[in-house]
Amino acid sequence: APADRYCVFGNPIAHSKSPDIHAAYAAQTGHAVQYEKRLAPVDGFAAAVQAFIAEGGRGANVTVPFKLEAVKVANALTIRAQAAGAVNTLHFTDDGIIGDNTDGAGLVADIVNNAGVQISGRRVLLLGAGGAARGVVLPILEHRPAQLVIANRTVATAQALADQFAALGGEGVVSACGYADINGAFDLVINATAASLGAELPPVPGTAFAPGALALDMMYGKEPTVFLEFASSHGAVVRDGLGMLVEQAAEAFAVWRGVHPDTAPVLQSLRGQL
Ligand code: NDP
Known part of the structure; x- marks a missing residue:
């Protein structure tokens, strides 16, 4: 045939x-x-x-x-x-x-199965609120994180995304903010912005990476992105978007x-x- x-x-x-x-x-x-x-x-x-x-x-x-x-x-x-x-x-x-x-399921499979990092009970910071970010919110919430903070340059876009999924996350789990209002340290930081395409760094504070945090950039290529370089310099384990x-x-x-x-x-x- x-x-x-x-x-x-x-x-x-x-x-x-x-x-x-x-x-x-x-x-x-x-x-x-x-x-x-x-x-x-x-x-x-x-x-x-x-x-x-x-x-x-x-x-x-x-x-x-x-x-x-x-x-x-x-x-x-x-x-x-x-x-x-x-x-x-x-x-x-x-x-x-x-x-x-299948983008979101793919991201979560890469984090959980390939990187061996659990999402359940962890604090997750999602950078960006465009198409790529929107696709991963449901699959992340299905793994029951302790917290999911969505940070975006345009805060209203992140807020709309957080509002859409608030009920699904459980009481107080999903929230939105601008970069300047990112508080505390996260076990998993996902760069779903398009900033890496222009070799730019989303203005995330270095304190956002908890000790041993996983930092994942959805972009991939031969060289690590500026985001992954920055995350690495703040003690994070880094992973690109190839997985x-x-x-x-x-x-x-x-x-x-x-x-x-x-x-x-x-x-x-x-x-x-x-
Ligand atoms: P969109 O254009 O839909 O969204 C862009 C997002 O990036 C917005 O949140 C935007 O913020 C933000 N952004 C853009 N430039 C900057 C900057 N300089 N600083 C801070 N934030 C910025 O793009 P997509 O969501 O479709 O794609 C995002 C990335 O994900 C791309 O790099 C893409 O290649 C990658 N990707 C990888 C996949 C994979 O399989 N590995 C699958 C899908 C996507 P604002 O709202 O304020 O404009």
Whole structure:
């Protein structure tokens, strides 16, 4: 039988590692899967999705800048996609296009399984309130942190996010603030801002890192980000976003194929290629 087809839509897309990751998962699980990159025009995402479905596509990942538009393209959303307000995984089924979001589950899997850091009972500081931050709030709260503080440059955006999830966190667990009002020390500090893209440091105080805290930047690359350098200089254990990338892909593979691949060898080989 011919391979089942999947792709990742983005703009730009040339540097996506997703085809390599999914090729590794397909080989490991023995699934006949073909996964390609698709550059969608900025004003032509919905048409690109329909074209891929017409060609026999079974599902797709969605990356910058189409994660919000993918919400509208979907006929139905999973709970985690609704909570995120964004879609990174489309599943083309007999019941239509299902929109899902595996970014948050991927981040949490990387923290808990790969870094070996528990979220339960811990104090968590989330920097940023954009698409990436929004997607991780529900999966973090499902692990019952003692506290989740969302800090953002634009405080109102963080407050809206905290309000959305206040009831889910439990009494007083979720709150929002500006950087200047970050108080106390946190066991886990997650940089979900886009600051690292411009080699900028979100103005988090060095005192925010508890001794032995885990600092995670969603961005990844050959060199540590300024955020990770700063966190490291304040005693934190640092981790980039490569594990999150590999884990969100594994979650998407599981959505499409019904099996969750082993991520460890794939993360290790990707790390070696940076
Ligand atoms: P958005 O544009 O939706 O959000 C940007 C966020 O960053 C906002 O909270 C914004 O604050 C903040 N921000 C931007 N510049 C600065 C700055 N100089 N100082 C402080 N805060 C700043 O972006 P996304 O949420 O989509 O992406 C954020 C990051 O996460 C990107 O680096 C992206 O590559 C990464 N990512 C990684 C993934 C992975 O698998 N590893 C998956 C998804 C995302 P304000 O609201 O005040 O403007």
